[in-house]
Amino acid sequence: MKRDSIYYQIFKRFPALIFELVDHRPQAAQNYRFESVEVKETSFRIDGVFLPPEGTTPRVIYFAEVQFQKDEGLYHRFFTESMMYLNRNQSEYDDWYCVVIFPSRSNEPSDTRTHRIFLNSDQVQRIYLDELGTSNTVPIGINLMQLTIAPDETMAEQAKQLIERVQLESTGTIPKNEIINIITTIAVYKFSSLSREEVEAMLGLTLEETRVYREAKAEGREEGREQGRQEGREEGREEREAEMLKVIVPLLFKTGMSIEQIAQQLNVDLEAIRLAAQQNQEK
Structure with a gap:
C-alpha cells in the first residue's frame, strides 16, 4: 500500500488536517500550503513542509514525517533535514514545529536519547494513530488517517462507516467529495487485486464516476x-x-x-x- 503517496494527497488537499493532530492551531490554519521540499546542495528531501500564508505573523513552519516502517535512522535524518532547511531559509519564518506520525509506538526508533533535546521539547510532537481514539469518537480528518492503518479484514467496514459520517456530518471547509475521493484512493491501493465491481460493492460507491478511481487505475x-x-x-x-x-x-x-x-x-x-x-x- 502506497502510504507515502496517500498521505501526500491527504495533506496536499487538506493541509489544515495536520493541526487536528497537534496541540496548537495557528491563525489562518486553513490557508497553509503543503509542499515536498528539496534541501539544495544535498541529497535530502523533506517529505512534508507546511508553509504559512503570506502576511501572517508569526510565520510558523511545520515539518511533518509519516513513518510506517521501523527505521532506526529516522530521527537522525529528519532533524538534520529540518535544521538544514531552517538554516537555508532564515528570513522566511519566526518559529517552527516538527510532527512525526507513526501507526503505533512499535514503529518508533528505539533510540530516543540521542535526540532528546528535540524529542523532549515543545517544538516536536510524536503522534501514534492507534492511540488517538476509536473511529466514532475522533474528528473525521483523524478518522481518515486512521483508515490507512486499518487491518484488511475490517478496513472495508471502517471505510463504509467513514463515508456515512462524511455524508451525515459537517466537514467544515473540507469538501465532502474530496474526503470520499481520499477514502476511495486508500481502498483502491489497499485492495489493488480486486476488480472495480468488487471495490464498488465493498464501499457502496460507483467508483468509475470518481476522479480518484480513474487516476488510481490509470496508475495501475x-x-x-x-x-x-x-x-x-x-x-x-x-x-x-x-x-x-x-x-x-x-x-x-x-x-x-x-x-x-x-x-x-x-x-x-x-x-x-x-x-x-x-x-x-x-x-
Missing part, C-alpha cells in the same frame, strides 16, 4: 505496462545472452577451459554454460 495500468516493458526487456536480454553463449562457449572450450572456469570468466550462471555446451554438442 501504467505500472502494469512498465512491468510488461521491463519483462520484455528482460526476456530480450536473456535471449541475446543465450545467443552470445552459443558462440562464445565453444570457442572457450577449445582453449581447454572447464565449464566452471568459463562461468567464472564470463560471470554467468553455471547452468547457462552447461545449456550452451549441450546445445553445441547437439548440432
Whole structure:
C-alpha cells in the first residue's frame, strides 16, 4: 500500500488536517500550503513542509514525517533535514514545529536519547494513530488517517462507516467529495487485486464516476505496462545472452577451459554454460 503517496494527497488537499493532530492551531490554519521540499546542495528531501500564508505573523513552519516502517535512522535524518532547511531559509519564518506520525509506538526508533533535546521539547510532537481514539469518537480528518492503518479484514467496514459520517456530518471547509475521493484512493491501493465491481460493492460507491478511481487505475495500468516493458526487456536480454553463449562457449572450450572456469570468466550462471555446451554438442 502506497502510504507515502496517500498521505501526500491527504495533506496536499487538506493541509489544515495536520493541526487536528497537534496541540496548537495557528491563525489562518486553513490557508497553509503543503509542499515536498528539496534541501539544495544535498541529497535530502523533506517529505512534508507546511508553509504559512503570506502576511501572517508569526510565520510558523511545520515539518511533518509519516513513518510506517521501523527505521532506526529516522530521527537522525529528519532533524538534520529540518535544521538544514531552517538554516537555508532564515528570513522566511519566526518559529517552527516538527510532527512525526507513526501507526503505533512499535514503529518508533528505539533510540530516543540521542535526540532528546528535540524529542523532549515543545517544538516536536510524536503522534501514534492507534492511540488517538476509536473511529466514532475522533474528528473525521483523524478518522481518515486512521483508515490507512486499518487491518484488511475490517478496513472495508471502517471505510463504509467513514463515508456515512462524511455524508451525515459537517466537514467544515473540507469538501465532502474530496474526503470520499481520499477514502476511495486508500481502498483502491489497499485492495489493488480486486476488480472495480468488487471495490464498488465493498464501499457502496460507483467508483468509475470518481476522479480518484480513474487516476488510481490509470496508475495501475501504467505500472502494469512498465512491468510488461521491463519483462520484455528482460526476456530480450536473456535471449541475446543465450545467443552470445552459443558462440562464445565453444570457442572457450577449445582453449581447454572447464565449464566452471568459463562461468567464472564470463560471470554467468553455471547452468547457462552447461545449456550452451549441450546445445553445441547437439548440432
